[in-house]
Amino acid sequence: MPREDQTPENRASENRAPGNPPLLDALTDVAGIRVGHAEVAGAGALSGTTVVLAPEGGAVAAVDVRGGGPGTRETDALDPRNLVQRVDAVVLTGGSAYGLDAASGVMAWLEERGRGVQVGADPAQVVPVVPAAALFDLGRGGDWRARPDASTGRAAVEAAAATGPGEPVAEGGVGAGTGAVAGQLKGGIGAASVRLASGVTVAALVAVNAAGSVVDPRTGVLFGEYGAGSESPAHPRPGEPPAYPPAEVHAEALRRLAREREAAGGGAPPFNTTIAVVATDADLVRAQAQKLAGTAHDGLARAVRPVHMLTDGDTVFTLATGRVPVPSQDPVAVNEILAAGADVLARAIVKAVRAARTVTGPGGTFLSYTALYGDQHAPAGCEGGVRRG
Numbered sequence: 001m002p003r004e005d006q007t008p009e010n011r012a013s014e015n016r017a018p019g020n021p022p023l024l025d026a027l028t029d030v031a032g033i034r035v036g037h038a039e040v041a042g043a044g045a046l047s048g049t050t051v052v053l054a055p056e057g058g059a060v061a062a063v064d065v066r067g068g069g070p071g072t073r074e075t076d077a078l079d080p081r082n083l084v085q086r087v088d089a090v091v092l093t094g095g096s097a098y099g100l101d102a103a104s105g106v107m108a109w110l111e112e113r114g115r116g117v118q119v120g121a122d123p124a125q126v127v128p129v130v131p132a133a134a135l136f137d138l139g140r141g142g143d144w145r146a147r148p149d150a151s152t153g154r155a156a157v158e159a160a161a162a163t164g165p166g167e168p169v170a171e172g173g174v175g176a177g178t179g180a181v182a183g184q185l186k187g188g189i190g191a192a193s194v195r196l197a198s199g200v201t202v203a204a205l206v207a208v209n210a211a212g213s214v215v216d217p218r219t220g221v222l223f224g225e226y227g228a229g230s231e232s233p234a235h236p237r238p239g240e241p242p243a244y245p246p247a248e249v250h251a252e253a254l255r256r257l258a259r260e261r262e263a264a265g266g267g268a269p270p271f272n273t274t275i276a277v278v279a280t281d282a283d284l285v286r287a288q289a290q291k292l293a294g295t296a297h298d299g300l301a302r303a304v305r306p307v308h309m310l311t312d313g314d315t316v317f318t319l320a321t322g323r324v325p326v327p328s329q330d331p332v333a334v335n336e337i338l339a340a341g342a343d344v345l346a347r348a349i350v351k352a353v354r355a356a357r358t359v360t361g362p363g364g365t366f367l368s369y370t371a372l373y374g375d376q377h378a379p380a381g382c383e384g385g386v387r388r389g
Contacts, residue, residue, distance in 0.1 A: 137178070
């Protein structure tokens, strides 16, 4: 099934700090972080993998798993009570538990470069710890067995390594978001960032594949746009109310969704999962990083309703590169970072849904939000459209 990679222009934020470049509104605004996507090739495929590559030397990492049906790898290693202090990469992947094999390709790539936990006298004797989380997209392209493997993971980490510092991140139907669905709408990859007055940058990257809805059924407004705490497509200025779709547009959208639901035999099975990475350049200890992963789930709860169900595997990873000092005895400084994590994750979810494209193929039709509602605030290239398999 031919697919069109989504690479919308990221709107530059006005958040700045002396000596820092303007933000791209992406995870790569955290210096040293790189992102790469790869998709499963072939007819009937609608899945892929996204790799977040940490700077040389790794980053402090943590995780918070709240979904009742997670597909994860190496999450226990991130417990602050355990041995591993830093990781070099995090994998977000489609393919459910099968897709976790993508992490093996990333692990091999890191080993070849001597990156990982050194376990012997020889510098080459390393064991890379590669945490991963998978979302459920099996069969969405028509072929149940078309899912990521080690080669997909290697392609994604190579794509990440090939990027330059601070490059934009592709959003929409790419990488782990290729076969993602948000409620009944097409989901995908989204990213957002903010720079605090302290100079700390906090950013998120999310693969939105939610069993719950991202849209208020009463109005057609994306849940994540209500009370947005920072700039977003529907909030050119923070604190402004979202743009409500005209009533007739919303009514027609509901009719189209109902027709697609009926054509699909009542809807897709509720096996989903939203997975994310929240990164910061703050010098967080592991316990603080784990707290950031937890508070970031608040952003998920703002933008998707309901969340954390038994058939979800909602998982948030944290990476802290430690480049900006944070006063260890100042809880206010850490609180600002925790609050920002929730804000950027909610906004990244909104951006993912707005960047997604309608997909029609052997696995069914997944309508996009912009195809149903339009989007006068969307970045260039984000108008509603249909990709046909």
